[in-house]
Amino acid sequence: xxxxxxxxxxxxxxxxxxxxxxxxxxxxxxxxxxxxxxxxxxxxxxxxxxxxxxxxxxxxxxxxxxxxxxxxxxxxxxxxxxxxxxxxxxxxxxxxxxxxxxxxxxxxxxxxxxxxxxxxxxxxxxxxxxxxxxxxxxxxxxxxxxxxxxxxxxxxxxxxxxxxxxxxxxxxxxxxxxxxxxxxxxxxxxxxxxxxxxxxxxxxxxxxxxxxxxxxxxxxxxxxxxxxxxxxxxxxxxxxxxxxxxxxxxxxxxxxxxxxxxxxxxxxxxxxxxxxxxxxxxxxxxxxxxxxxxxxxxxxxxxxxxxxxxxxxxxxxxxxxxxxxxxxxxxxxxxxxxxxxxxxxxxxxxxxxxxxxxxxxxxxxxxxxxxxxxxxxxxxxxxxxxxxxxxxxxxxxxxxxxxx
Amino acid sequence: xxxxxxxxxxxxxxxxxxxxxxxxxxxxxxxxxxxxxxxxxxxxxxxxxxxxxxxxxxxxxxxxxxxxxxxxxxxxxxxxxxxxxxxxxxxxxxxxxxxxxxxxxxxxxxxxxxxxxxxxxxxxxxxxxxxxxxxxxxxxxxxxxxxxxxxxxxxxxxxxxxxxxxxxxxxxxxxxxxxxxxxxxxxxxxxxxxxxxxxxxxxxxxxxxxxxxxxxxxxxxxxxxxxxxxxxxxxxxxxxxxxxxxxxxxxxxxxxxxxxxxxxxxxxxxxxxxxxxxxxxxxxxxxxxxxxxxxxxxxxxxxxxxxxxxxxxxxxxxxxxxxxxxxxxxxxxxxxxxxxxxxxxxxxxxxxxxxxxxxxxxxxxxxxxxxxxxxxxxxxxxxxxxxxxxxxxxxxxxxxxxxxxxxxxxxxxxxxxxxxxxxxxxxxxxxxxxxxxxxxxxxxxxxxxxxxxxxxxxxxxxxxxxxxxxxxxxxxxxxxxxxxxxxxxxxxxxxxxxxxxxxxxxxxxxxxxxxxxxx
Numbered sequence: 033x034x035x036x037x038x039x040x041x042x043x044x045x046x047x048x049x050x051x052x053x054x055x056x057x058x059x060x061x062x063x064x065x066x067x068x069x070x071x072x073x074x075x076x077x078x079x080x081x082x083x084x085x086x087x088x089x090x091x092x093x094x095x096x097x098x099x100x101x102x103x104x105x106x107x108x109x110x111x112x113x114x115x116x117x118x119x120x121x122x123x124x125x126x127x128x129x130x131x132x133x134x135x136x137x138x139x140x141x142x143x144x145x146x147x148x149x150x151x152x153x154x155x156x157x158x159x160x161x162x163x164x165x166x167x168x169x170x171x172x173x174x175x176x177x178x179x180x181x182x183x184x185x186x187x188x189x190x191x192x193x194x195x196x197x198x199x200x201x202x203x204x205x206x207x208x209x210x211x212x213x214x215x216x217x218x219x220x221x222x223x224x225x226x227x228x229x230x231x232x233x234x235x236x237x238x239x240x241x242x243x244x245x246x247x248x249x250x251x252x253x254x255x256x257x258x259x260x261x262x263x264x265x266x267x268x269x270x271x272x273x274x275x276x277x278x279x280x281x282x283x284x285x286x287x288x289x290x291x292x293x294x295x296x297x298x299x300x301x302x303x304x305x306x307x308x309x310x311x312x313x314x315x316x317x318x319x320x321x322x323x324x325x326x327x328x329x330x331x332x333x334x335x336x337x338x339x340x341x342x343x344x345x346x347x348x349x350x351x352x353x354x355x356x357x358x359x360x361x362x363x364x365x366x367x368x369x370x371x372x373x374x375x376x377x378x379x380x381x382x383x384x385x386x387x388x389x390x391x392x393x394x395x396x397x398x399x400x401x402x403x404x405x406x407x408x409x410x411x412x413x414x415x416x417x418x419x420x421x422x423x424x425x426x427x428x429x430x431x432x433x434x435x436x
Numbered sequence: 437x438x439x440x441x442x443x444x445x446x447x448x449x450x451x452x453x454x455x456x457x458x459x460x461x462x463x464x465x466x467x468x469x470x471x472x473x474x475x476x477x478x479x480x481x482x483x484x485x486x487x488x489x490x491x492x493x494x495x496x497x498x499x500x501x502x503x504x505x506x507x508x509x510x511x512x513x514x515x516x517x518x519x520x521x522x523x524x525x526x527x528x529x530x531x532x533x534x535x536x537x538x539x540x541x542x543x544x545x546x547x548x549x550x551x552x553x554x555x556x557x558x559x560x561x562x563x564x565x566x567x568x569x570x571x572x573x574x575x576x577x578x579x580x581x582x583x584x585x586x587x588x589x590x591x592x593x594x595x596x597x598x599x600x601x602x603x604x605x606x607x608x609x610x611x612x613x614x615x616x617x618x619x620x621x622x623x624x625x626x627x628x629x630x631x632x633x634x635x636x637x638x639x640x641x642x643x644x645x646x647x648x649x650x651x652x653x654x655x656x657x658x659x660x661x662x663x664x665x666x667x668x669x670x671x672x673x674x675x676x677x678x679x680x681x682x683x684x685x686x687x688x689x690x691x692x693x694x695x696x697x698x699x700x701x702x703x704x705x706x707x708x709x710x711x712x713x714x715x716x717x718x719x720x721x722x723x724x725x726x727x728x729x730x731x732x733x734x735x736x737x738x739x740x741x742x743x744x745x746x747x748x749x750x751x752x753x754x755x756x757x758x759x760x761x762x763x764x765x766x767x768x769x770x771x772x773x774x775x776x777x778x779x780x781x782x783x784x785x786x787x788x789x790x791x792x793x794x795x796x797x798x799x800x801x802x803x804x805x806x807x808x809x810x811x812x813x814x815x816x817x818x819x820x821x822x823x824x825x826x827x828x829x830x831x832x833x834x835x836x837x838x839x840x841x842x843x844x845x846x847x848x849x850x851x852x853x854x855x856x857x858x859x860x861x862x863x864x865x866x867x868x869x870x871x872x873x874x875x876x877x878x879x880x881x882x883x884x885x886x887x888x889x890x891x892x893x894x895x896x897x898x899x900x901x902x903x904x905x906x907x908x909x910x911x912x913x914x915x916x917x918x919x920x921x922x923x924x925x926x927x928x929x930x931x932x933x934x935x936x937x938x939x940x941x942x943x944x945x946x947x948x949x950x951x952x953x954x955x
Binding site for chain 1: 696697699700833834861862863864887888923924925927928930
């Protein structure tokens with residue numbers, strides 16, 4: 033129905049969600065106008081407490097976006113300010129206004145940058161269009177939270193989700209959790225990077241990686257944005273291998289950049305690529321999983337497992353996690369906070385392992401003190417790799433809080 | 437009600453009316469400070485020659501029974517909420533009163549429910565003058581909009597008993613819904629198609645009211661055994677098709693929460709009780725029927741098993757979760773005040789260790805001791821709590837009535853009172869500078885557990901010491917409040933009106949706070 037005459041008339045767009053079932057989100061209707069100033073209407077379930085604040089914030093955000101004339105209709109379901117700002121910005125952009133402009137909420141001070149080799153037993157998936165899960169995610173104690181722009185976000189919502197994820201990275205305190213973002217498959221993922229990298233996520237997951245060049249492309253773009261924004265802290269990369277070709281190229285992918293900190297596998301897509309059924313036991317993906325572990329180890333990075341998708345089956349999850357650790361993985365994804373504890377327990381070294389490792393470490397320290405180059409325990413000589421493994425295991429057990 | 441209301445400030449600084457529904461009031465003096473010295477109220481003397489030797493007290497219908505009770509203008513008529521939102525008897529009685537043509541009744545329910553909203557029409561028509569009892573939903577709005585002719589009076593379950601014994605409320609006619617009864621009036625709640633478990637809320641009325649009517653849909657041959665209501669307190673028995681909707685008698689409150697945040701709160705509560713040394717062999721606890729409280733029991737149960745700990749008794753409102761504790765040998769008894777689900781109802785009917793109790797033995801201020809104070813720990817909810825640990829359960833932060841007090845105030849007498857609540861709901865912080873309506877004074881509330889940490893009342897140094905060295909997130913309450921306000925922003929306090937529309941009574945009958953008309 034569009035015509036040349038109509039381009040000058042009001043343009044309408046919307047973003048966000050509202051309704052009886054919606055919590056902690058907001059819906060913004062945005063009508064761009066050519067004159068008449070800014071007109072705002074507000075309906076909110078928290079109006080008696082925050083009505084004035086929401087109106088003020090809306091004016092502020094519109095100002096930052098350079099919006100002079102618009103009718104903005106807000107239906108608020110108790111959204112926090114960083115969510116409100118993101119939804120207004122998304123609606124304005126969709127209306128073709130404020131392109132290239134951002135309204136950045138007040139920043140929460142960044143925590144220390146994450147170490148390449150840090151503990152990554154669990155990463156909790158947070159859908160990029162479901163803001164209600166963000167604020168309390170870290171309270172459940174995962175090693176990482178992962179703001180997802182890929183599979184959990186509808187194709188038509190990608191633009192709004194990346195603004196929301198950007199604001200979330202900027203304002204939400206995730207405590208000691210590593211802050212990860214899963215971008216979309218390239219090239220769409222590059223648009224995600226443009227929006228979120230400026231907020232210093234600790235790690236970017238790239239889905240459906242098959243060639244090392246894909247990693248390099250992401251790495252280059254991250255480098256450019258960091259340079260432009262004066263960011264010096266590391267932003268790690270975790271490629272997700274989800275196809276037969278990706279698995280074949282595992283080592284090349286893992287070594288594509290020194291910023292690759294871990295390699296992981298996506299079993300849903302992998303099994304469908306193979307044309308086999310994904311089972312709870314996972315025999316069909318045994319080769320691929322072993323290949324990922326081997327390639328990661330060879331490249332000196334962590335191997336991280338996929339997710340376990342039945343949130344009600346805690347025994348199955350435990351079995352999966354224990355087998356995963358035995359196979360050489362250092363962690364896996366969680367799709368529900370209830371999975372975190374079970375995963376942590378599964379990836380925890382056993383008391384016997386810790387005891388053994390501690391003996392080796394003690395023997396190593398004694399040998400060091402005596403200036404001996406050979407470490408021995410009782411009548412047995414200990415090989416250097418065994419010593420290294422023991423040192424790492426003890427250090428990990430400390431990081432997990434299993435020993436002090 | 438256009439006359440000016442005199443206000444006085446009570447011991448916790450709240451402005452409260454000195455006169456409520458024509459009766460002088462005593463402002464709250466502090467917990468345990470008010471001790472009236474007089475004799476308890478008593479029902480009129482009756483003689484058994486006025487009752488049939490055959491024992492058959494049946495009459496044709498409720499209207500006949502009410503006429504025979506001499507119901508007239510301005511009387512007090514009471515009903516009870518053991519059938520919860522499924523109750524049909526209260527409205528049946530009030531409608532019958534309307535047909536008789538009486539006016540200006542005071543309806544004295546042990547609690548009202550949303551399904552009874554047509555009581556509003558009876559107030560509009562003048563049949564009911566006002567309600568003294570919990571009001572929420574449409575009835576609550578009617579009250580806080582200032583449309584009720586008298587002032588609402590909110591009392592705890594124990595406080596309702598106290599008001600009757602003090603003579604503050606004299607019940608003229610009590611109408612008791614009975615899932616099973618005989619023609620003599622013996623009645624029981626744990627059997628029959630409308631079984632609900634305990635009839636505890638009706639016990640005071642059955643002994644103190646001038647006239648008592650038992651309404652049943654399951655008339656059995658004499659004797660009805662066991663009898664929770666004694667037939668020799670009963671004047672008339674009315675048989676009806678149905679006393680309630682069984683689907684709504686057991687409410688939906690017994691769903692264990694699935695929210696990860698609320699589960700975290702529940703687990704923190706259990707961890708706290710374990711770390712503080714309260715969870716030990718022979719201990720006792722009470723948990724309500726809310727999602728967090730139920731989940732708390734699940735976590736506590738695991739810890740009890742791990743530590744080989746058994747409780748001596750748990751206090752109901754009973755639910756499936758408590759019944760499982762009993763069946764698995766993790767508690768010797770359930771002492772039950774009300775029954776929230778069918779598992780509870782069945783257990784009470786079949787297991788002698790599942791004991792029906794009344795608000796009189798557990799909650800009554802004028803009892804010679806209360807079960808409630810023997811309980812080691814109680815886990816409760818609240819709509820708001822302030823930095824001085826005062827809590828609100830009756831109103832939203834905007835002043836509208838939300839809940840009745842129930843047994844909440846009475847439970848505060850437990851050894852350790854824990855409030856388990858999310859630190860904010862829909863962006864609205866739960867920890868505030870000052871509660872909208874004070875329902876429980878901070879001196880009675882020991883611990884506030886939120887998903888962001890555990891705040892212990894500084895009055896309880898013993899508890900603070902007990903959990904020192906644990907890895908629990910114990911924090912000052914101001915700290916949690918500041919964190920939440922940083923996330924949500926500081927809310928504007930809604931402006932309340934200056935006209936009282938209801939009062940909140942403390943367990944001793946003094947006035948703790950005022951519910952103001954909402955503009």
